[in-house]
Amino acid sequence: MKVFISGIDGYLGWTLALYLAARGHDIAGCDLFLRRKWVEEMGSQSATPILSMKERLKVFKIRFQKELLFKEGDLADYNFVFKLFKSFQPEAIVHLGEMPSAPYSMIDVHHCAFTQTNNIVGTLNILYAMKEVCPKAHLIKLGTMGEYGTPNIDIPEGFFTIEYRGRTDTLPFPRQAGSWYHQTKVHDSHNVMFACKIWGLKSTDIMQGVVFGTRIDEMDDDDSLYTRFDFDQCFGTVLNRYCAEAVIHHPISPFGAGKQKRGFLPLRDSMQCLSIAINNPPQEGQYRVFNQFEEVYSVTQLAEKVKKVGNELELDIKISNLENPRQEKEEHYYNPDHCHLLDLGYKPTSDVEQEIKIILKDLIRHKSRIEEKREMLIPDIRWDGTRRKSKFLSEVKK
């Protein structure tokens, strides 16, 4: 299939290009390399050294014996998107080209407005270009489980049928996102749903859990094929950040009480799920939602898993909670559905500890790159708009 990936230089984007190319798909993609700039802006770097896109395209060609069609450009520029779709004629579009960090969006009004504008306009341009160029293509849109927030009832996959005052309807499940970034995904979901309704487009909106991992099998133990791995406060997801902390003997640091529950899945499962969505498109005009994660854990449960596996690798690890820079419920009910992907054949990796072991081993090889940016492990971006480094709660209590 001809698959277009926006944000193809990113953590998921580059990995997906390899995963799908290894399965015979034709890949095209675009990127503006903003992720590289944002991580630099945060004073950090990828733990895994990654190649430039120019070099990536060379190794891609050697590995898969075919070209990846790449264009540098801005999704907020409609003509750029339109021309790309016109020349590539995608059958599936995986939209990963958004600013993906909650703390980054909370820095100040400018980061907030940039995040909302960038994400919303990019998605709108993709929808319009689809309508004009390839209305039968399938949009796989990356959303987040964070769209739902933490309601006190079960979370269905996008829609729920409810009775209210004696009447019944099937409605979008209410969204209660917890950052300006997460709000953009809510806005996108509303916009994509509307475009499917009025233009007959088809889309799978992926409410993805927190992804962790350094690799997929298709990277062949080849450093030149690796994807980026961030550990700074903005672009490092929680389990990845714990692993980075573990390999440099920095305390593993859950935020606040540490009882926040989230859905998680390894990088390889994220790829498997996206691939399943691509291979099983919805009907014309259908907007469907997949909750994409393997299992729900509290952030403390994951910290304990990293500690356990780290100890097996003879890393000296302690867990020490940090002041929570976010405003979020630290203890709450959490029971989201995740049947749609399982019904389509998703086989979860299940062995989280094995996955953590792989991450730690990969990171140990690059631990000097984490050590160099050690300061970036402690968050200072607060939800109240100020900047103040979080202290360890054990220090605060003293």
Next chain:
Amino acid sequence: MKVFISGIDGYLGWTLALYLAARGHDIAGCDLFLRRKWVEEMGSQSATPILSMKERLKVFKIRFQKELLFKEGDLADYNFVFKLFKSFQPEAIVHLGEMPSAPYSMIDVHHCAFTQTNNIVGTLNILYAMKEVCPKAHLIKLGTMGEYGTPNIDIPEGFFTIEYRGRTDTLPFPRQAGSWYHQTKVHDSHNVMFACKIWGLKSTDIMQGVVFGTRIDEMDDDDSLYTRFDFDQCFGTVLNRYCAEAVIHHPISPFGAGKQKRGFLPLRDSMQCLSIAINNPPQEGQYRVFNQFEEVYSVTQLAEKVKKVGNELELDIKISNLENPRQEKEEHYYNPDHCHLLDLGYKPTSDVEQEIKIILKDLIRHKSRIEEKREMLIPDIRWDGTRRKSKFLSEVKK
């Protein structure tokens, strides 16, 4: 009270300035005069001739014996908003400064992206400026009943308590907006709700029905105090458009089957309700939603009312339905709550026919201005992104 009105040059904005000034409030406001430009872009004009802002400020001063503090500028420019709030120190902020037209937002990708960016960023800038300058001020944010769409169950005021799989929670009512413009109001609602939650701001989010009317008593029958009155396909609301049609003997033209139901209220009631909201602010950190309308009517019921009143004024009127340029349900359940404002003392005008008579009399005086732009009464902006003039259904059927 010190009340700041964004979009103070608009249909509601200017009217509200007069209404509140007559009740002793201190008024400041801003505008970029985009509404004037958009209506010009549509090839139309206000049926009521209106003064420039420079002239408006002069008559305001004569009428109320005090200054209105006005600044021309863009809400999308954070520094502009910040400085305004800093100098005026508002106690209430009525945010009317958005692009308010569904068809305008549907013209093409550029109008769509402009609408979403303009409306979202303006609101975000206001929220940030409030947080920085006047966190105890009350934001009265203009949303629309259109945020809810037309679900098959009752529509509560913003939130509903539901049981789902044996557990209970109070959640935001799902939104299913029917245009890119209406979507911006949904996005705004999510953003404002979030800002109240994390920053302790207070806001009333007004889900307003369709407003109609040429005047309020505070205009003193004085032409120089009148607000604009649009009748073109983008900026003319349905009942106002009917009245414009009636006075030039153009068929009154409901769209499609004409069984679409909406909540409506006269301009004077909109002012009464906004004033009630201002005088009864919510608690710190509270985000509340008011459904602001007087009564639900189908668009055909209103057409018949205009015909009846018009006949009394010896206008020769027929009703002739047009092809619906929109994609919307033309027959549906519709039962929205509207108790909150009544509980706070809202006294609905009730006599819609009397209100229609006032509009028709006012418009008869200016009918040459409507006649000049007669062509603008027939819509050509379609929800599928094309431009094609709607035909009368009686012609289509032939």
